[in-house]
């Protein structure tokens with residue numbers, strides 16, 4: 662087993678995180694035991710960050726004790742792996758506006774104390790500004806036409822200077838009439854115009870059709 666990035670492991674082509682809740686699965690993922698340690702397989706068909714790692718994402722800016730703002734947590738598949746990585750000293754503020762998703766996600770939050778559920782619309786960051794602190798990373802996976810704009814306004818409000826943004830772009834949600842590659846180029850351009858340096862990006866096929874994943878860094882203001 663090889664540690665490919667802080668808290669992220671790889672063995673036989675599988676990506677894994679060290680299970681912070683041994684004996685508990687979150688979404689039916691296989692569990693691998695090594696001595697006293699237990700790892701959860703991180704399935705790239707279920708998580709866009711795992712898909713991006715499989716597609717060669719060069720830098721994964723997630724570490725122990727970090728603070729993360731996660732937009733579009735759904736039932737908690739990807740947040741649960743980030744929860745393993747940041748550990749007890751870290752915290753992940755998870756914004757989700759669907760009550761149905763949130764009900765299921767609360768079960769995961771009750772097992773993992775570093776996940777903070779926030780039932781809110783990510784388009785209105787002022788609604789959760791009192792419960793959220795400055796973060797090292799904003800992760801955005803909301804599959805909305807204005808996902809890039811929503812990510813940017815949240816970064817402006819909550820991201821530390823020089824912090825990172827990871828964003829999944831679903832081209833069909835942005836504009837079904839345009840070619841996905843044109844949409845990715847446009848969204849990357851929007852990030853640059855908003856003061857971000859785009860460090861890496863990739864298409865997520867075959868794990869997610871017509872999706873791209875972008876890693877960017879907010880350029881510190883002088």
Ligand SMILES: C[S@@+](CC[C@H](N)C(=O)[O-])C[C@H]1O[C@@H](n2cnc3c(N)ncnc32)[C@H](O)[C@@H]1O
Nearest residue numbers: 733734735738739757758759782783784802803
């Ligand atoms: C593709 S799913 C996210 C999957 C999740 N990121 C994962 O990997 O486990 C998108 C989620 O974003 C939520 N969402 C969409 N627009 C939102 C908004 N404006 N505010 C908060 N949540 C939103 C949807 O309800 C849905 O649960």
